[in-house]
Each structure stands twice: as C-alpha cells, then as structure tokens.
Amino acid sequence: MKKVLIITSRSEKTVSWAERERFVAEFCEKVSAKLDDITLIYTTYSDLVYTVKSDKTKIFDTRNKIDLAEVDLVHFKNWSHNTGEAPVIAAYLRANRTLFFNSEVNLPIAPGKLAQMFLLARNKVPVPDTFYASRLKLKELFTKNELPEGFNFPLILKANDGSKGNDNYLIKDGKEAANILESAEADKQFIVQNFVPNDGDYRYLFVGLDKKPLVIHRQANDDNHLNNTSKGANAGFLDVGSLPDEYLQYARKTAELLGREISGVDILVNKENGKAYVLEANGTPAIATGFGTDEKVEHFVDFLKEQLGNLNDETEE
Numbered sequence: 001m002k003k004v005l006i007i008t009s010r011s012e013k014t015v016s017w018a019e020r021e022r023f024v025a026e027f028c029e030k031v032s033a034k035l036d037d038i039t040l041i042y043t044t045y046s047d048l049v050y051t052v053k054s055d056k057t058k059i060f061d062t063r064n065k066i067d068l069a070e071v072d073l074v075h076f077k078n079w080s081h082n083t084g085e086a087p088v089i090a091a092y093l094r095a096n097r098t099l100f101f102n103s104e105v106n107l108p109i110a111p112g113k114l115a116q117m118f119l120l121a122r123n124k125v126p127v128p129d130t131f132y133a134s135r136l137k138l139k140e141l142f143t144k145n146e147l148p149e150g151f152n153f154p155l156i157l158k159a160n161d162g163s164k165g166n167d168n169y170l171i172k173d174g175k176e177a178a179n180i181l182e183s184a185e186a187d188k189q190f191i192v193q194n195f196v197p198n199d200g201d202y203r204y205l206f207v208g209l210d211k212k213p214l215v216i217h218r219q220a221n222d223d224n225h226l227n228n229t230s231k232g233a234n235a236g237f238l239d240v241g242s243l244p245d246e247y248l249q250y251a252r253k254t255a256e257l258l259g260r261e262i263s264g265v266d267i268l269v270n271k272e273n274g275k276a277y278v279l280e281a282n283g284t285p286a287i288a289t290g291f292g293t294d295e296k297v298e299h300f301v302d303f304l305k306e307q308l309g310n311l312n313d314e315t316e317e
Helices: 017-033 086-095 113-122 135-143 174-183 245-258 293-316
Strands: 002-008 038-044 048-053 056-061 073-076 099-101 130-132 155-159 168-171 190-194 201-207 214-219 234-238 262-269 276-282
Touching: 002 017, 017 038, 048 113, 056 086, 056 113, 073 086, 086 099, 086 113, 113 130, 113 190, 113 245, 113 276, 135 174, 135 190, 155 174, 168 174, 201 245, 201 293, 214 293, 245 262, 245 276
Parallel strands: 002 038, 002 073, 073 099
Antiparallel strands: 048 056, 048 130, 130 190, 155 168, 155 190, 201 214, 201 262, 214 234, 262 276
C-alpha cells in the first residue's frame, strides 16, 4: 500500500485549525476511497519532530507514527507559515528520493539552526546531537521529563533564530526548560542539543574561502556557558596552523555548503574525548564590532582589493 501525505499548517491566520482539519480529513477519506493501493493521510508541521545524531537525520510524523522516508509522495500545504521547517523537510525527502509537490518549497536552505544541522550532517560534517519539535511539543516533553532517546541533562536549549548568544540556555532539568519555553516570545522556536563540555570554541572568520581565515579562540567566563564575546567571553587570536587541519576542513566545508563566503564558523571541541563539532556558520560575524576589529578590518580590506583587482583584470581583457 503506497502512502501519500499532506502536510499542512496549524496556523489560524486565515481560518481556525479545527475547521480546516475537518476539510482536510474529509478530503483524505474521499480520495482514499477511490484508490485501491494508495492511502492518503495528513499531518501538520507541528506534529513533526526532527533528530540529528552523528551524520544520521530523521523526520518523524508523531500523528501517523511514521518516518517521512517511508512515504511515497508528499503534498506541502500552507508552507509559507512554516518557512523554517518546510525546506528542511523537502531536502530530507529529496535525499530519500520521495516525490513532493509543490516544488517551490525546494529552497537551497531554510533560515535557522535546524536547517544548518540537517544540511551539515547529511554532508558528513560533525555537529552536536540535535532535536527539534514545535514549542508546544517540547514543553510537553520537558513537563513530563521525557527526553528523546540519546539526549540527557544538562542540555542546551537555544532559539532556532538565535544570535550573539541570545535565547541560549544551559538546562539542568525539565522544569527549568518548560518555564523558559512558557515565558519566551510567542513566535520563538527552539532546538535542543546535548551539552558538549569544552574549554571554549574556535571561530574561523572567513572573508573569501580561498584565503586563510582568521581564527579566534573564545572562552566563557565563570558566569555562564556561552563563548560569545558579546556575553563577556575572553578572546584571543590563534595561528590557523596551530590547530588540527580537520578543524579548518570542517569550517571551510561548512561555509561552502551554506554559500557563506564571508562568515564566522564556530568549532567546539569536547574536552573529554577531543571530538570536534561545527556549531554554526554565522553570516553576520561581527566584523565591524567585538574582539579584534583592527585585524578584521585589515582582513576585509585585503579581500576587497583582491576581488576588485580581479574585476579590473577581467575588464582590461
């Protein structure tokens, strides 16, 4: 029996979900009744949960208890209300050779940390174990103290659209996490990651991917877990050659995959086992502010001279 899945939004900006769900359910029943070997089912973006573990990714439909990789065809509805999730789903379906419509949802990358984690994991770039679900579903899990398999306290809970260390929390129990989710801004969505014990992170600042990046070691002070200089972390420049080559390989591959030639790629190393992870590639890496602005300005100046010089050479030809 082939399975066709409609994914729709629970958004009530146009009509109540209760009313829309009735229409969708009736439609699925009518279509399924006319087909012998095909069943049409539906779910919502809010019913899906996303997991990244090592280089394995999974999107699971909790409404129908099925991995989206097991579906034969997917119809995206109302995806404009869920632009952070829909393109991630499309990429997952494409990787599993599952048909989907409309193809407009097949964007290069969605905004947010979830999309980065899925893209990097699929391309064998190591990232922290990551779990994502709707805020309501996350709150239910934390209230019951039910963690997804493979996740344990302490955990990192951070906004999918977070930057500069904002909305980023080190969580020690479910009650604390549930309270944060309850009090956060209404439209804020969060990802969950296993905490990686560390002695700071390494920011690889690229201004052009064919140039050697600046490397900044950032280490949190005793007040919090954040290695962001905007949150008071200590910082210093390191020679890129003083660090393992694999760090640079991971950082450059990350920037290439995301199309962020000017970016800050953050590498975190587990101080207990030495394993390195990519946290993100920041497309606005504070070149004009923060630590080492003079060095960063010079790095940018060299990039512009090179790019515009190449442009002049092409014009003369």
